[in-house]
Amino acid sequence: MGQPNYTPNDIKPLPVALPLNEEGLAFYEKKYNRDYNQWTEILQKNVERMTKGDLSLHWMNTEGSSWGKRAKPSSRGLTYTDVNKLATSGKMEAETRWMNFAPRGSIREPYFDVMPVIEDYTVASRDELWADNVVTLYEEAVARQWSATRDIPWGELEPLPEDLEKASCQLFTFLTEVEFVAGDFPAKWLYRIPQDFLEVKSFLATQLMDEARHQEVFRKRALAGGGLLHASPGFEWALKAILDAPTHTMGTFLLNLLGEGLVLSIFRSGEMIAKTHVDKEIFRRTLQDEARHVSYGVLELKNYLDTHPDREKAVEEMHRFADVGEQIILTAFTESTVIEPVSILLGGGLDKIEQGLEGMLKVWAMFIEEYLQRCDRAGFNRRERCKIPIHAPW
Amino acid sequence: MKVATQRNGHFYIDDTCIGCGACDHACPGKVDAVFSVKDDFLGRFAIVIEECIDCGFCVPLCPVDCIHDARKEGIVEGSGGYTLIKELQAWAESR
Numbered sequence: 001m002g003q004p005n006y007t008p009n010d011i012k013p014l015p016v017a018l019p020l021n022e023e024g025l026a027f028y029e030k031k032y033n034r035d036y037n038q039w040t041e042i043l044q045k046n047v048e049r050m051t052k053g054d055l056s057l058h059w060m061n062t063e064g065s066s067w068g069k070r071a072k073p074s075s076r077g078l079t080y081t082d083v084n085k086l087a088t089s090g091k092m093e094a095e096t097r098w099m100n101f102a103p104r105g106s107i108r109e110p111y112f113d114v115m116p117v118i119e120d121y122t123v124a125s126r127d128e129l130w131a132d133n134v135v136t137l138y139e140e141a142v143a144r145q146w147s148a149t150r151d152i153p154w155g156e157l158e159p160l161p162e163d164l165e166k167a168s169c170q171l172f173t174f175l176t177e178v179e180f181v182a183g184d185f186p187a188k189w190l191y192r193i194p195q196d197f198l199e200v201k202s203f204l205a206t207q208l209m210d211e212a213r214h215q216e217v218f219r220k221r222a223l224a225g226g227g228l229l230h231a232s233p234g235f236e237w238a239l240k241a242i243l244d245a246p247t248h249t250m251g252t253f254l255l256n257l258l259g260e261g262l263v264l265s266i267f268r269s270g271e272m273i274a275k276t277h278v279d280k281e282i283f284r285r286t287l288q289d290e291a292r293h294v295s296y297g298v299l300e301l302k303n304y305l306d307t308h309p310d311r312e313k314a315v316e317e318m319h320r321f322a323d324v325g326e327q328i329i330l331t332a333f334t335e336s337t338v339i340e341p342v343s344i345l346l347g348g349g350l351d352k353i354e355q356g357l358e359g360m361l362k363v364w365a366m367f368i369e370e371y372l373q374r375c376d377r378a379g380f381n382r383r384e385r386c387k388i389p390i391h392a393p394w
Numbered sequence: 395m396k397v398a399t400q401r402n403g404h405f406y407i408d409d410t411c412i413g414c415g416a417c418d419h420a421c422p423g424k425v426d427a428v429f430s431v432k433d434d435f436l437g438r439f440a441i442v443i444e445e446c447i448d449c450g451f452c453v454p455l456c457p458v459d460c461i462h463d464a465r466k467e468g469i470v471e472g473s474g475g476y477t478l479i480k481e482l483q484a485w486a487e488s489r
Contacts, residue, residue: 075426079419133416133455140415264412268479271435272486280435288413288437295414298457346486355489362482369475376474377459 038114065107076143080135080199094126096196104196121194127307128248129193131299134203137292141206146285148217157224157278163350164275167341170229171273172222174338176215177231178263181239182293183211185255189248203296210289217282230337238332241325249304253318254325256297257374262333264290265367266342272359273345294374301378319385326387333367333388357394364392403427403446404464405453410472411460413437417452428452436479 032039049056062068066087074082083089090105099121102108108115123129131137160168186204193201222228242259245251266273267290270283301318308314332338339360340353346363347356368390375382407417407428413436418428427445431438441452441461453461462470471477 075421075424076419081419133414133457136416136419136455137414139419143418144415268412268436269482272482284435284437288415291412291414291437292416294412295416295457299455348489359482359485362478362485366475366478366482369478371475373458373475377457 036116038116042114062107064109076139079139080202081139084135084199090196092126092196095124096126096194097124098196099124099194101195104198118194120191122192123189123197123248124194126197127304129189129197129200129252129300130303131200131296132303133299134296135199137296138199138203138206141203141210141289141292144288145206145209146213148213148220151285152217152220152281153278154220154224157221157276160225160275161349163344164348165225166229167344167350168275168279169222169225169227170337170341171345172218172225173229174232174235174335174341175218175263176222176228177235178239178259178332179211179214179218181242182255182260183208183215185242185245185251188243189251192248207293207296210293214286214289217286221279221282232332232335232337234331234335235337238328241328245321245325249301250318250321250325252297252300253322254329256293257301257378258322258325258329258371260290260293260297261371261374262329262367264294265363265370269346269363269366273342275345298374298378301380305379315380318380319382322380322382323385323387326382330388334393361392361394365390403441403443403448405441405446405448405450406443406462406464406469407438407440408460408462408470408472409438410458410474410476411436411438411456412458412476413439414457415439416455416457417461420452420455422447422449422451425449 069086069088071078071083071086071089073079088105090103092104097112098104098108099117099119100115101118102111102115159165186207190201190204190208193204195201219228238259242251242255245254264287267283267287270280270287274280274283305311305314305318342363343353343356343360344350345356346359347353368386368388371388372383372386413430413434415430417439418430421427425445425447427442427447428439429442431440448463450463453463458474458476460472460476
């Protein structure tokens with residue numbers, strides 16, 4: 001591909017007194033003025049053609065393409081499903097070699113050797129990120145975006161008794177703390193996924209937007225109710241474990257299938273947890289978003305295991321990862337900063353926390369069973385190995 | 395969210411739907427049989443049996459296996475973890 005091979009020795013350290021941005025700029029200049037010379041050849045040809053007054057018009061040549069087939073909309077408009085039926089949309093290969101921005105379906109083969117390579121595109125295998133429902137989930141996500149500023153009736157939020165308000169604000173602090181890992185994780189991987197998997201990249205972009213909105217709505221709710229309360233070390237370790245996951249599939253399992261599944265269980269309980277209709281509206285809207293992320297996680301793991309050339313090995317590796325991940329998620333789920341406020345809200349006050357803990361037992365059981373059901377759906381049986389106790393430890 | 399007796403299609407969604415909407419955009423062409431149940435807090439979806447053409451495209455997209463073909467399975471209740479919300483709802487109502 002004509003790319004220069006850099007070694008660490010090529011990068012000469014600049015004097016300490018020199019600002020870092022100058023060092024970076026010098027390295028950039030070196031690369032693009034001296035080593036990446038293919039772009040200057042393209043520029044030179046273009047200038048020569050223009051100087052002569054010639055036209056190229058090579059881009060009107062449709063030989064080798066399926067030009068002429070027109071995409072037709074379905075009942076919901078022109079969806080990715082509609083356009084992907086056409087050969088002109090380009091076939092998604094199991095392994096892509098296109099590590100640049102040349103659109104799938106475009107006439108790009110003649111230019112392969114003179115195009116740059118984005119070194120950070122490392123997830124070249126479709127089956128490390130694909131889920132059969134990712135296209136329709138993307139369409140759904142786009143259709144159901146909402147605004148945390150406009151769509152929540154903030155003006156109708158009435159003050160609660162102090163114990164319930166503090167419990168609400170602690171719960172929303174917890175949710176603020178955990179939500180943005182679900183933005184950072186897809187962001188981390190989005191940049192590693194080549195453009196040929198545009199449907200997955202697009203879905204991950206909606207997940208990022210969803211999580212930005214969730215962080216926003218929970219933060220606003222806490223601040224509208226008195227303020228943010230306590231951050232939690234137990235959550236922090238769980239969130240770090242998600243970001244540090246060694247592969248996209250493993251991290252997606254820990255985030256979407258387990259972590260967001262836990263959060264979805266809380267949102268689904270929102271009718272009982274929320275003490276104001278404003279909070280119910282927040283839970284109602286966020287659970288729809290969260291359900292999409294959980295849904296992608298389940299079928300992504302299923303696809304990964306179903307298509308793996310050595311399924312038994314892949315399953316065992318996932319078990320090893322889940323053995324650790326479940327215990328770290330358990331660390332978060334046992335924090336008093338989530339168990340106690342939810343119990344107070346379920347019970348109806350600090351003086352009714354014992355009753356609330358009975359309700360919390362049911363939330364716990366629901367969370368575990370829902371999680372194990374998702375694993376079953378993905379073809380990943382955790383029932384014998386699950387590290388999270390099926391019954392709450394109280 | 396149950397199947398009526400007069401219908402064209404035979405697919406239905408049980409009440410363990412989590413509301414992800416993966417099925418909502420699965421209908422082919424001009425068919426649009428899946429809809430979000432109005433005012434349902436859990437955001438569940440249902441199938442308009444008069445609109446459904448039995449293509450079954452939605453079934454493999456569901457993350458919780460809650461879409462069924464009545465011809466093969468009959469009318470079944472949802473099962474598994476996603477039914478446990480009913481126990482929490484019953485507990486809350488009993489207080």
